[in-house]
Amino acid sequence: MDEHKVRLEISELSKSYETKEGRFQAVEKIDLKVYDNEFLVLLGPGNCGKTVLLNMIAGLEQPTSGEIRLDGSVIQGSDRRIGMVFQKLALMPWKTVMQNTEIGPKFRGVKKEERRKKAQSYIDLVGLNGFEKAYPAQLSGGMKQRVGIARAYTNDPEILLMDEPFGALDAQTRFVMEQEVQRIWEQEKRTIIFVTNNIEEACFLGDRIVLFSECPARMKEIYVNDLKRPRDVISQEFLKLRAMISDNTDLAL
Amino acid sequence: MERKIRNKDPLGRGLGCHPYVYTMLSIAGILTFLFVWQLLLVTGVVSDRYISKPTELFLLLIRKFSDKSPDGSTLPIATLASLKVAVTGLVLAIVTGVPLGLIMGWYKGADRFFSPIFEVLRPIPPISWIPLTIVWLGIGLRAKAFIIFFAAFIPCVINSYAGIKMTQKVLINVAKTCGASNFTIFYKVGIPSAMPMTFAGIRVALGNAWSTLVAAEMLAANAGLGYMILMGRSFARPDIIMLGMVCIGALGALFTGILGIFEKRITGWRR
Numbered sequence: 001m002d003e004h005k006v007r008l009e010i011s012e013l014s015k016s017y018e019t020k021e022g023r024f025q026a027v028e029k030i031d032l033k034v035y036d037n038e039f040l041v042l043l044g045p046g047n048c049g050k051t052v053l054l055n056m057i058a059g060l061e062q063p064t065s066g067e068i069r070l071d072g073s074v075i076q077g078s079d080r081r082i083g084m085v086f087q088k089l090a091l092m093p094w095k096t097v098m099q100n101t102e103i104g105p106k107f108r109g110v111k112k113e114e115r116r117k118k119a120q121s122y123i124d125l126v127g128l129n130g131f132e133k134a135y136p137a138q139l140s141g142g143m144k145q146r147v148g149i150a151r152a153y154t155n156d157p158e159i160l161l162m163d164e165p166f167g168a169l170d171a172q173t174r175f176v177m178e179q180e181v182q183r184i185w186e187q188e189k190r191t192i193i194f195v196t197n198n199i200e201e202a203c204f205l206g207d208r209i210v211l212f213s214e215c216p217a218r219m220k221e222i223y224v225n226d227l228k229r230p231r232d233v234i235s236q237e238f239l240k241l242r243a244m245i246s247d248n249t250d251l252a253l
Numbered sequence: 254m255e256r257k258i259r260n261k262d263p264l265g266r267g268l269g270c271h272p273y274v275y276t277m278l279s280i281a282g283i284l285t286f287l288f289v290w291q292l293l294l295v296t297g298v299v300s301d302r303y304i305s306k307p308t309e310l311f312l313l314l315i316r317k318f319s320d321k322s323p324d325g326s327t328l329p330i331a332t333l334a335s336l337k338v339a340v341t342g343l344v345l346a347i348v349t350g351v352p353l354g355l356i357m358g359w360y361k362g363a364d365r366f367f368s369p370i371f372e373v374l375r376p377i378p379p380i381s382w383i384p385l386t387i388v389w390l391g392i393g394l395r396a397k398a399f400i401i402f403f404a405a406f407i408p409c410v411i412n413s414y415a416g417i418k419m420t421q422k423v424l425i426n427v428a429k430t431c432g433a434s435n436f437t438i439f440y441k442v443g444i445p446s447a448m449p450m451t452f453a454g455i456r457v458a459l460g461n462a463w464s465t466l467v468a469a470e471m472l473a474a475n476a477g478l479g480y481m482i483l484m485g486r487s488f489a490r491p492d493i494i495m496l497g498m499v500c501i502g503a504l505g506a507l508f509t510g511i512l513g514i515f516e517k518r519i520t521g522w523r524r
């Protein structure tokens with residue numbers, strides 16, 4: 001089946017830092033295959049190195065050992081096929097919604113008309129039509145993160161990394177945004193790797209959920225979640241999956 | 254309807270009045286100041302041997318437009334001479350200091366290369382350059398502009414340096430994942446991030462430029478507002494001294510205002 005075509009392959013990936021107190025192991029020997037167009041959730045307690053793992057995939061940090069292959073070839077540095085939605089509401093405050101969204105193609109030197117058209121379609125997709133000329137300071141937290149998502153999509157990545165994108169949002173907005181991400185993903189299929197520390201969010205969004213241990217980040221278990229979308233968060237099956245994962249989770253201090 | 258126009262205040266202070274109420278308050282402040290000043294002199298609380306009345310200053314201001322005594326030039330000529338010096342020095346300082354600060358703040362190599370020189374030059378008071386400048390360049394425009402330059406250069410460098418250093422890491426990462434080169438990130442992310450701090454630096458530079466202008470002209474000039482003040486002292490004319498001071502004050506305020514407009518244009522996103 002096409003669905004199980006491996007896009008991203010992570011093997012023996014480790015990352016450690018030298019600190020004053022000695023060696024700090026953030027990520028330890030991760031082996032992971034990511035399939036085409038799947039919604040993969042990386043779930044783990046806070047500060048367990050999930051972000052480091054994601055940064056390595058995005059090429060923002062160099063692994064200490066191991067390698068990451070995209071479609072069979074090892075990736076080095078930032079790769080345009082891999083886009084990222086950041087944890088903080090990382091918008092350029094001096095740029096409007098439109099200017100923030102079109103930043104990827106702009107850096108690549110795509111013509112204004114062409115990149116605007118593309119950016120506009122994603123601004124519409126995330127539901128920000130009419131806010132193109134607004135500055136981030138005028139937007140709410142949820143709207144800012146919508147811009148972050150539109151920006152990542154406009155750069156046309158094949159793999160989309162999302163690093164706790166809704167961590168800074170209030171519970172209500174967060175739930176709306178989870179539904180939005182699911183809707184956008186179903187409309188514009190991409191391979192998504194989504195990091196979160198929220199079990200419910202993981203169960204709601206993930207095709208597969210990779211559970212990580214406390215620091216250093218090691219893989220504990222992979223759960224396959226084939227509940228029908230959109231998922232009912234109070235259905236028996238959902239709660240069962242949720243309880244199963246939660247029992248297996250390390251408590252973060 | 255009419256109550257809708259309110260002055261926004263980020264802390265929610267203020268009266269929520271029409272903007273013109275605030276403008277009126279500012280004008281009232283100045284008028285009150287002048288009124289009290291006039292009153293103190295008219296009633297004789299303060300002797301007019303030392304201070305002139307605002308009304309007299311105003312008449313002198315008008316007369317000085319054509320009268321060359323006692324300092325040898327009319328007020329417009331003196332003002333123009335001072336403006337030339339201040340603007341030349343300031344513009345030079347901005348166009349060299351800001352880029353230097355930005356480059357030092359972004360590229361570590363440049364930082365290591367320039368920092369030692371800069372750190373030694375920095376504590377030298379601008380005024381202490383005056384004697385050397387006179388030896389090198391005499392007392393012309395270039396000499397004075399050079400002194401102003403030193404006074405304005407330092408804050409331009411320091412603030413743009415600090416500003417670009419504060420660029421958020423996550424914004425740099427955004428640009429990186431979008432495939433931008435280090436130079437593109439410097440240009441498109443670092444520099445805009447540094448703008449608010451840079452403008453604060455230019456504001457300080459502006460103040461320094463004016464205050465040093467007077468010092469420079471007091472020591473080496475034959476025309477200008479500072480020179481006019483100096484001549485006022487020689488001829489024991491407090492009114493001339495005060496007129497010079499008022500003009501410098503007014504011009505400084507005007508410049509700050511103009512800078513504010515530029516700043517709003519460039520960093521208008523910070524609302």
